[in-house]
Amino acid sequence: MSTSALQIRGASFSAWLGRVFSERRAKYYFVVPTLLYLLLIGIFPLIFSFGLSFLNWDVAAQRPMSFAALANYAELMGDDRFWRTLLNTMIFAVVAVTLEIVFGFGLALLLNREIRGQTVFRVLLVLPMMATPVAVGYIWRMLYHVTNGPINHILRVLHLPMGTWLSDGSTSLMSVIITDIWQWTPFAFIILLAGLQSLPREPFEAAKVDGASSLQSLYYLTLPMIRPILSIVFLLRMVEAIKIFDIIYVMTAGGPGISTETSTMYAKLVSLTQFRLGYGAAIAYVLLILSIIVFIILTRVLPTEVEME
Amino acid sequence: MLKKASLFMTIMFGLSLVLAACAAPAPVTVRETVEVPGPERTVIVEVTPAPEAKMCDGVTVVAVTQPGPYIAGPLFDHADEWTELTGGQVEVLEVPYGDLYTQIMTSFTTGVHAYDILVVGATWLPDFTPYLVPLDDYIADPDTDPDWEDVLPAFREIIAKWEGKYYALTLDGDTHSLFYRRHLFEDATNQANFKAQYGYDLQVPETMDQLRDVAEFFTGWDWSGDGQDDYGWAQPMARGEQAHWWFWDFVAPYCVIPPGPEGPDQYRGQLYFDPETMEPLVNEPCMLKGLELYKEMTAFGPPGMEAWNVGEIRSGFPGTGNIAMTIEWGTFPGMCEDPAMADPTAIGDCGTAPRPGSLEVWDRENQTWLTLDEPNTAPLLNFGGWVGAVTQTSENPDCAYDFIKFLNSPEISAQDVVIGDTGFNVYRYSHVRDLTIWVDAWGAVAEQDAREYLDAVRADLENPNVLIDLRIPGKPEYIDSVLDLHVSSAIAGEEDLTEALQTTYDEWEEITERLGREDQKAFYRAMMGMD
Numbered sequence: 001m002s003t004s005a006l007q008i009r010g011a012s013f014s015a016w017l018g019r020v021f022s023e024r025r026a027k028y029y030f031v032v033p034t035l036l037y038l039l040l041i042g043i044f045p046l047i048f049s050f051g052l053s054f055l056n057w058d059v060a061a062q063r064p065m066s067f068a069a070l071a072n073y074a075e076l077m078g079d080d081r082f083w084r085t086l087l088n089t090m091i092f093a094v095v096a097v098t099l100e101i102v103f104g105f106g107l108a109l110l111l112n113r114e115i116r117g118q119t120v121f122r123v124l125l126v127l128p129m130m131a132t133p134v135a136v137g138y139i140w141r142m143l144y145h146v147t148n149g150p151i152n153h154i155l156r157v158l159h160l161p162m163g164t165w166l167s168d169g170s171t172s173l174m175s176v177i178i179t180d181i182w183q184w185t186p187f188a189f190i191i192l193l194a195g196l197q198s199l200p201r202e203p204f205e206a207a208k209v210d211g212a213s214s215l216q217s218l219y220y221l222t223l224p225m226i227r228p229i230l231s232i233v234f235l236l237r238m239v240e241a242i243k244i245f246d247i248i249y250v251m252t253a254g255g256p257g258i259s260t261e262t263s264t265m266y267a268k269l270v271s272l273t274q275f276r277l278g279y280g281a282a283i284a285y286v287l288l289i290l291s292i293i294v295f296i297i298l299t300r301v302l303p304t305e306v307e308m309e
Numbered sequence: 310m311l312k313k314a315s316l317f318m319t320i321m322f323g324l325s326l327v328l329a330a331c332a333a334p335a336p337v338t339v340r341e342t343v344e345v346p347g348p349e350r351t352v353i354v355e356v357t358p359a360p361e362a363k364m365c366d367g368v369t370v371v372a373v374t375q376p377g378p379y380i381a382g383p384l385f386d387h388a389d390e391w392t393e394l395t396g397g398q399v400e401v402l403e404v405p406y407g408d409l410y411t412q413i414m415t416s417f418t419t420g421v422h423a424y425d426i427l428v429v430g431a432t433w434l435p436d437f438t439p440y441l442v443p444l445d446d447y448i449a450d451p452d453t454d455p456d457w458e459d460v461l462p463a464f465r466e467i468i469a470k471w472e473g474k475y476y477a478l479t480l481d482g483d484t485h486s487l488f489y490r491r492h493l494f495e496d497a498t499n500q501a502n503f504k505a506q507y508g509y510d511l512q513v514p515e516t517m518d519q520l521r522d523v524a525e526f527f528t529g530w531d532w533s534g535d536g537q538d539d540y541g542w543a544q545p546m547a548r549g550e551q552a553h554w555w556f557w558d559f560v561a562p563y564c565v566i567p568p569g570p571e572g573p574d575q576y577r578g579q580l581y582f583d584p585e586t587m588e589p590l591v592n593e594p595c596m597l598k599g600l601e602l603y604k605e606m607t608a609f610g611p612p613g614m615e616a617w618n619v620g621e622i623r624s625g626f627p628g629t630g631n632i633a634m635t636i637e638w639g640t641f642p643g644m645c646e647d648p649a650m651a652d653p654t655a656i657g658d659c660g661t662a663p664r665p666g667s668l669e670v671w672d673r674e675n676q677t678w679l680t681l682d683e684p685n686t687a688p689l690l691n692f693g694g695w696v697g698a699v700t701q702t703s704e705n706p707d708c709a710y711d712f713i714k715f716l717n718s719p720e721i722s723a724q725d726v727v728i729g730d731t732g733f734n735v736y737r738y739s740h741v742r743d744l745t746i747w748v749d750a751w752g753a754v755a756e757q758d759a760r761e762y763l764d765a766v767r768a769d770l771e772n773p774n775v776l777i778d779l780r781i782p783g784k785p786e787y788i789d790s791v792l793d794l795h796v797s798s799a800i801a802g803e804e805d806l807t808e809a810l811q812t813t814y815d816e817w818e819e820i821t822e823r824l825g826r827e828d829q830k831a832f833y834r835a836m837m838g839m840d
Contacts, residue, residue, distance in 0.1 A: 058824070059414065060436065060782045060783040060786065061823070061825060063825075147613060164615075166613075167547075167614070167615035168801065169798075169803045253548050253550070254548060254794075255547055255548025255549060255794075256548060256616070256797050256798065256801030256803065257794065257797050257801045258798060258803070269790055272415070273786065273789055273790055274783070
């Protein structure tokens with residue numbers, strides 16, 4: 001091959017490279033991997049499971065899958081256990097998240113001032129949030145142990161009636177709610193504390209000059225100004241609480257009876273114990289739709305901007 | 310410069326020689342006499358023989374089971390010995406019990422090769438058999454026979470078999486027995502007080518009524534002398550914690566009429582379904598009677614027993630020494646004799662007896678109660694035991710089988726069954742006939758405990774009325790999703806007992822319809838050995 005031929009080839013390769021990596025095209029090369037990742041990891045399972053929800057795929061029956069049309073959804077409408085678990089989920093989410101915000105806000109107000117050992121308090125308060133839910137579940141299961149647990153031991157020492165906690169259907173849901181509050185109040189605390197510290201000082205100083213009490217400042221200034229952050233915390237925690245699984249699975253496995261079984265646990269039971277994959281997918285989809293509805297309602301109802309009279 | 314470099318090279322060479330000598334095994338010098346042409350002379354040659362090839366050199370088999378120490382422990386313990394013999398390596402994957410079935414089934418249904426060996430509950434075998442290697446050829450081959458005739462028939466012909474083929478080797482033989490603190494029954498004061506209260510002699514319970522009375526008698530007073538009230542009874546009752554096997558212990562003696570010489574029929578030897586119609590038997594009056602007693606026993610256990618799991622029973626009975634009786638698997642006596650686990654007072658004081666029976670049994674055919682002279686016992690092989698199986702996707706099934714065979718061998722299994730926290734219980738004749746292995750392991754103080762334990766196990770296993778765990782497709786749904794839930798609800802007071810059993814019946818019918826009544830009936834009849 002002659003030198004000139006090589007030069008021509010080299011020039012055309014450079015031109016090809018230039019075309020391939022032109023500024024106009026280069027941006028796609030950065031975006032495409034992310035898009036592929038989203039399609040494969042995020043979108044594909046959603047589409048696949050949506051399709052699955054219209055199939056009858058019962059692995060235990062050792063029969064091939066068949067088209068079920070809307071049969072899975074129709075069955076779900078009449079499935080009392082699903083509705084009961086949904087009720088449990090809603091009670092759990094609303095009570096736990098509300099109390100987490102109340103306690104988290106109280107703690108944030110308490111520590112939003114110059115006090116000695118402030119850093120230590122803050123670190124100690126966020127520790128529960130750092131623990132894995134499975135470990136938290138086991139810890140609280142031991143704490144609640146009726147005969148050997150420290151909670152009942154303290155009650156016994158104080159001559160108070162001992163609780164049956166997880167072993168009684170009337171107290172078990174509240175017991176797991178307390179555990180969730182213990183773990184996730186720090187989340188509300190840390191976000192709300194950051195919110196409080198970002199509030200402007202001038203309105204509070206003006207209110208003080210005008211003779212407003214602390215309670216009046218809290219009600220007329222702090223709450224309206226912090227409301228958007230409260231909304232965000234409520235929203236984020238609600239979305240998480242509706243999906244609760246791990247803590248309850250470890251503590252009660254949904255029992256006694258069905259008293260602590262949540263919808264995600266039921267979906268897991270149907271899909272991965274009974275191996276009714278089509279019906280399990282239908283449950284998962286109904287849960288997803290309900291979560292989206294809750295999310296939309298909350299974003300409409302809850303304020304996202306500061307509203308002051 | 311050159312001199313320094315050459316000195317450095319010399320040192321490095323010398324060092325590498327030293328290291329090589331340390332790392333490599335010393336060559337074996339063999340003196341041989343060889344004949345060479347010409348006048349006879351002896352030549353000394355040094356040879357290093359090639360290492361003998363082993364059957365599983367370079368092979369790693371992956372086994373999956375529940376986390377140790379129970380069950381997974383022996384796999385880890387014996388892996389190195391097997392490696393020494395065969396050259397193969399074993400990788401043990403531990404999956405929580407609650408997720409074990411799910412994870413294995415997921416790998417099968419998605420076609421992913423994840424495991425060579427399953428060490429799983431025999432009760433799941435029917436669901437897994439489409440993905441397992443039949444072991445009949447291995448067992449029939451004298452070179453790979455696992456001394457199969459030494460395995461007790463129940464664990465050989467029922468537990469390891471499905472539809473006429475062996476799919477697994479037994480690694481554990483499970484059946485429940487009654488365990489009790491012997492000194493309580495030998496105490497003269499207790500005997501007198503019991504007789505005064507109940508009008509008959511205190512004895513190890515042989516009937517369910519006696520069990521109730523004895524449990525009540527030992528509840529609410531300090532018989533252990535630790536200053537706190539003690540309890541007559543303990544059992545796991547939490548949902549999702551295997552409590553359903555205790556439910557069957559309570560209902561079976563009231564429900565199962567022993568089969569005749571020709572084996573089970575429509576009305577005899579049945580606990581779960583009518584084999585002619587596949588109609589569930591769970592709402593029969595005998596089930597209600599058993600469930601009533603099951604619930605009543607909560608009053609004789611520690612507060613909060615409704616949320617107890619098996620681990621709490623094991624720490625409660627031998628551990629704290631404040632529980633008089635329980636029903637448990639054969640893992641239990643080994644724990645009772647282990648100073649690391651048991652209260653000192655419990656060592657040598659753990660009596661064993663077969664589970665109590667009933668003097669009444671429900672005659673389903675004639676819809677009436679039969680009164681008996683001798684207690685009707687219906688020993689259930691609760692869970693059936695853990696078995697080892699080889700997956701069809703294994704690239705080295707011979708090595709996978711060999712590792713299971715090694716664990717199942719009389720020598721290795723005899724080491725495991727005498728230790729409480731292996732989770733492996735007796736399943737060979739050689740285990741139950743040889744008291745010395747037990748006394749050697751537990752000490753002379755436990756000789757009576759060992760003798761009683763072996764007698765109780767043999768009584769169950771030789772009982773013609775022996776029952777097996779439900780083994781049909783959909784078993785996790787029938788039992789874990791439905792029965793366990795409604796029994797738990799009934800105990801928690803969320804459902805009336807009759808309502809709980811009727812709902813279970815209705816939901817079992819729905820499952821059977823969905824999975825195909827005729828198919829399920831065929832599986833059930835095969836499980837019962839009726840076809």
